[in-house]
Amino acid sequence: MSGAATRAPLLAVRDLAVRFTGPDGVARAVDGIDLTVGEGETVGLVGESGCGKSVTALALLRLVEPPGHIAHGSSVRLEGRDLLALGAKEIRAVRGNHVALVFQDPLSALNPVLRIGAQIAEAIRAHEAVTRGTAHWRAVEMLAAVGIPDAERRARAYPHQLSGGMRQRVLLAMALACRPQLLLADEPTTALDVTIQAEILELLDGLQQKLGMAVLLITHNLGIVAERTRRVYVMYAGQIVEEAPTPRLFAQPSHPYTEGLLAAVPRLDERRTRLRAIPGQVPPATAWPPGCRFHPRCPHAWERCRVEEPPLLDAGAGQRARCWLVQEPARRKK
Amino acid sequence: MSPWRLAARRFARNRPAVRGAALVALLALAALVGPLFAADPLAQPDPVRLQDRPPSADHLMGTDPFSRDVLSRTLHGARVSLVVGVGAALLAVTLGAGVGLVAGLAGRRTDQLLMRGVDVALALPRILLLLAVFAVWDNAPAAAVVGLIAATGWFQTSRIVRAAVLSLREADFVVAARALGEPGWGIVRRHLLPHVAAPVIVSASLDVGNIILLEAGLSYLGLGVRPPTPTWGNMIMDGKDVLLSAPWVALAPGLALVVTVVAFNLAADGLRDALDPRAAA
Numbered sequence: 092m093s094g095a096a097t098r099a100p101l102l103a104v105r106d107l108a109v110r111f112t113g114p115d116g117v118a119r120a121v122d123g124i125d126l127t128v129g130e131g132e133t134v135g136l137v138g139e140s141g142c143g144k145s146v147t148a149l150a151l152l153r154l155v156e157p158p159g160h161i162a163h164g165s166s167v168r169l170e171g172r173d174l175l176a177l178g179a180k181e182i183r184a185v186r187g188n189h190v191a192l193v194f195q196d197p198l199s200a201l202n203p204v205l206r207i208g209a210q211i212a213e214a215i216r217a218h219e220a221v222t223r224g225t226a227h228w229r230a231v232e233m234l235a236a237v238g239i240p241d242a243e244r245r246a247r248a249y250p251h252q253l254s255g256g257m258r259q260r261v262l263l264a265m266a267l268a269c270r271p272q273l274l275l276a277d278e279p280t281t282a283l284d285v286t287i288q289a290e291i292l293e294l295l296d297g298l299q300q301k302l303g304m305a306v307l308l309i310t311h312n313l314g315i316v317a318e319r320t321r322r323v324y325v326m327y328a329g330q331i332v333e334e335a336p337t338p339r340l341f342a343q344p345s346h347p348y349t350e351g352l353l354a355a356v357p358r359l360d361e362r363r364t365r366l367r368a369i370p371g372q373v374p375p376a377t378a379w380p381p382g383c384r385f386h387p388r389c390p391h392a393w394e395r396c397r398v399e400e401p402p403l404l405d406a407g408a409g410q411r412a413r414c415w416l417v418q419e420p421a422r423r424k425k
Numbered sequence: 426m427s428p429w430r431l432a433a434r435r436f437a438r439n440r441p442a443v444r445g446a447a448l449v450a451l452l453a454l455a456a457l458v459g460p461l462f463a464a465d466p467l468a469q470p471d472p473v474r475l476q477d478r479p480p481s482a483d484h485l486m487g488t489d490p491f492s493r494d495v496l497s498r499t500l501h502g503a504r505v506s507l508v509v510g511v512g513a514a515l516l517a518v519t520l521g522a523g524v525g526l527v528a529g530l531a532g533r534r535t536d537q538l539l540m541r542g543v544d545v546a547l548a549l550p551r552i553l554l555l556l557a558v559f560a561v562w563d564n565a566p567a568a569a570v571v572g573l574i575a576a577t578g579w580f581q582t583s584r585i586v587r588a589a590v591l592s593l594r595e596a597d598f599v600v601a602a603r604a605l606g607e608p609g610w611g612i613v614r615r616h617l618l619p620h621v622a623a624p625v626i627v628s629a630s631l632d633v634g635n636i637i638l639l640e641a642g643l644s645y646l647g648l649g650v651r652p653p654t655p656t657w658g659n660m661i662m663d664g665k666d667v668l669l670s671a672p673w674v675a676l677a678p679g680l681a682l683v684v685t686v687v688a689f690n691l692a693a694d695g696l697r698d699a700l701d702p703r704a705a706a
Contacts, residue, residue, distance in 0.1 A: 152604055156594070157533070187605035199597035204428045204619045213615065214605040249427060265605060 100127040101305050102151070102169055102190075102273055108162035109143070109150045111376070118376035120146045120159070122329035125403075128273060133299065133306045135316035135337070137352070138326035141373045144309045145195075147326070148275045152186050153177075169273070188218040191266035195278040197258035201250040207261045208234070208246025214268045233264040238294055256287035263295065270302055277309045292319060313356050317341055322409075325349050328373060328384040331403065335410035345412035347389045383414070391416060391424050432623075435699040442695020448688035456503035463497035466655050477671035487673040489663050498655035499677045505644075505656045506685060509571055510637035516575035517636075518629040521582025522621065528583065529590025530613070540587065543580045551577045552642065559648035570649045574636055582628045589621045623700040630693035634686040641682055657682050 109121040121143040128134045138144045149155050151167055153174065167174040169189060174182060186192075194200040202210060211230035215221065221229070227246070234242035237260040250258060259279065266274060276295070280288040292315065299306055308320055316323055316337065323340050325333040325348065333346040344350045351369035371388040374380055380387055386396040395415055404417040416423055436442055460466075464484075475492035478484060486495040528539040554577055559565055565573075593599055593616070602612050643649040644658030652659050657678035664675025 149600075154600060154603055183606045183608065185606070186603065187607075192601070192604040194597055194601055196597060200601040202598045202602075202616055202619075205615065206427075213602075213607060213611070217605060217607040217611070251428075262601075265601075 099171060101130045101132075102126070102128040102167070102307070104151070104168075105166040107147065107150060107165045107167060109146050109155055109159055109165075110162055111159040113158060113377070115375070116377045119329055119379065120376045121150060122379070124324075124326070124329075124331045126324055126331065128305050128307055130272070131299075131303050131305050132322070133308060133320045135320035135323040136307060136309045136326060137311065137313060137316055137323060139311055139352075139373060141376075142326045143329040143376070144326050145277055148192060148277045148307070148309055151275060152190060152192060153182050154186075154192075184218065187214055187266070187271065188269045189271055190273045190275065191269070191271040192275045193259075193262050193266045193277065193279045196282050197255060197262050198250060198282075200262055201258060203250055206247050206249060207253070211246075211261070211265050211268055214265045218269050229268065230264070233268050234261070236298070237261070237264045237267075239264075255283050256290060259283060259287075259291050260294065263291075263298070267298060267302065267304075271304060273305045273307065274299075275307050275309065278311070279308075280315070281310070281312075288315075313341075313352060325352070328379055329376060330384065330413060332385065332414070333410070333412040334403070335406075335412075336408070339408055339410050343410075345406045345410060345417055346385075346414045347391055347416070348385050349412075351388075385414075391422060393422055395419075432699045436695050439695045439698060441691050442698070445688045445691025445693075445695060448684065449692055452503060452685055452688065453507060455500060456507050459500035460497070460504065463500050464494040466493060466497045466501045467653050469493055477667055477674065479671070480673060486677045487671065489660070489674045490667060490671075491663075493655075495660075495674060495677050498660055499657070499681050501655045502657040502660055502678055503681060503685070505567065505650055505654070506637045506640060506682070508567065509574065509640045509650075510633045510685075510689070512571040513574040513578065513636045513640075514629045514632040516571060517578040517632060518582050518625055519579075520575060521579035521628070522586045522625050523583075524579065525583040525586025525588075526590060526613075526617075526621070529587040529594070536587070540584070543583055546577075547580050552639070555639075555643060556646070556648065559643065564651050565649065567650055570640065570643075574639060578632065578636065582625065582632075585624050585628055586621055589624055590617060593617050593620055627693065627697040627700055630689065630696050634689040634693070637682070637686055637689070 104124060104126040106123050106125065107121055108119065108123050111118040111120055124147065126136070136144050136147065146155065146159070150161055151174070153161065155161060161175060165175060169185065174185060177185070201207065208227055208230045211233055212223070212226035215226045215229055231242045231246050234246055239245050239257060239260055245253075250261070253261065279295070280291050283291060295306070296319065308316065310316060320337050323335060323337050324331050325340075325346065327348050333340070333344065333349045340349065341353065344353055348369070351367070354367040355369065357366055369388055374384070374387070382398045383389070383392070383396040383401055386392040389396065399415075401413050401415050403411040403413050405411050406417050469492045472492045475488055476490050478488045480487045484494050484496065486499065489495055489498070524539055528536045555573060558573055562569065599612060599616050602616055640649060641656070641658035641661070644656040645662050647659065647662065650656050660678035661675045664671070664678075668675055
């Protein structure tokens with residue numbers, strides 16, 4: 092956390108809330124999260140399905156569509172500029188140009204009737220006044236940069252003619268074509284098998300070094316987070332429940348939810364017959380439980396957890412957790 | 426290979442569809458060129474002695490109760506049927522696509538307004554509407570027939586297009602395009618329209634057969650394109666009274682009608698299967 096701590100952060104999110112109005116009432120999918128990403132930093136955002144992490148990514152670029160909306164009082168600042176206050180044209184100039192988004196499923200994120208070269212060229216022409224020819228030439232360059240062999244020929248291919256790994260590379264090429272300062276990678280490797288996953292993540296690392304961009308890595312996969320991030324946010328039920336420097340989070344998790352996530356990951360250095368699962372499931376976003384939102388699934392919960400909602404409490408060494416155990420460690424059950 | 430070429434290839438492998446398309450081409454050629462060589466469809470060479478004559482060398486499909494040449498009238502009738510069928514289908518689909526696009530892209534209010542309007546329009550019986558208009562509008566020109574049939578025939582298309590737009594709006598590649606900062610119109614043009622095109626083409630081609638039948642029905646009732654201009658509908662009307670003594674008078678336009686509608690429907694089914702392989706039965 093060298094540069095990030097001293098200078099103003101690249102991305103500063105304060106009290107971001109996203110609500111969806113539906114037949115079952117108002118769903119508070121993202122409910123007041125704070126998050127910062129420094130220049131060139133890689134930050135993890137971890138949580139299980141339905142915790143609000145993908146909605147967060149969309150909200151950062153103001154891509155939440157009705158019936159969803161970003162609540163008043165939210166603030167998303169990129170280099171100090173409030174993205175939520177920008178006009179339609181201005182936010183469009185930010186998308187893809189300063190902040191880019193990579194999606195989970197590389198097949199559905201590509202238009203099946205357009206050649207991939209054209210799709211990348213289009214992303215470039217959205218932000219830069221270049222000719223068709225120049226844009227195409229740069230698209231080919233980008234394809235080569237993401238490790239696609241024979242890029243000139245592949246630029247004329249349609250998405251269905253490529254493998255899953257290739258398609259994910261194409262998506263990366265599209266996202267990085269305008270050299271954004273921040274890349275939001277939403278489960279960028281979930282749809283791929285493990286060896287291809289590693290390849291894509293290596294590639295992402297390399298490109299990040301080369302372009303000096305920051306990455307917000309959104310995933311449910313703790314293994315990926317452990318290897319590639321400096322800081323981690325753990326998200327549960329629309330809130331950040333723990334944030335910590337990555338080594339600290341793995342060595343000494345303070346939130347029972349984080350503990351549960353870690354216990355659910357298979358490890359090579361420990362003998363364990365069964366993986367432990369967290370009992371229950373994420374409650375619906377229309378009816379978060381009162382008190383601590385994790386208490387119905389928490390092995391340590393006591394009376395206070397059922398009534399009083401904990402704030403993010405400082406656990407020292409840059410670690411904060413939304414759990415009363417930070418104040419009352421004696422309550423922890425063995 | 427581009428998805429459009431794949432679709433073309435699927436169409437080419439579909440035998441009934443290819444035959445239907447070939448037949449449509451043949452009919453179009455006959456309608457275009459045939460009347461140049463045929464007799465005057467309005468001439469009544471001898472209304473007394475030449476009426477209801479069976480097919481002969483002079484009159485290959487015989488003559489009608491007014492001694493007019495049935496073959497020539499059938500060929501001229503083909504022009505009316507094809508122009509009205511294809512013209513009205515194209516116009517209707519354009520209207521429907523436009524309204525559907527607006528409904529799908531504009532806000533909730535516009536959408537509701539347009540779609541409730543379409544619901545009401547769909548509840549009105551089309552043929553009665555057209556009957557009422559043409560009963561008042563004597564001698565409407567062919568362009569008016571095309572226009573009115575189109576004006577009463579775009580509702581389904583607008584629903585199809587709206588539904589397609591609504592589901593495409595949430596498609597990952599559209600969200601991805603927005604996330605890359607592409608301008609709204611560019612997204613409509615490059616990401617929405619090409620995908621909306623397939624259901625629109627299918628809808629238009631399925632409409633042609635129906636519209637040809639509708640026009641024939643109207644002119645059978647003596648409305649729309651009026652006699653003496655030959656249409657298949659008014660020819661069948663002319664032949665109705667002599668159906669037993671001179672069956673060729675009604676049979677020629679009747680057969681032409683059946684063949685034309687079947688040809689268009691075969692081609693349309695083929696287009697549907699080729700453009701949306703998942704929906705193919």
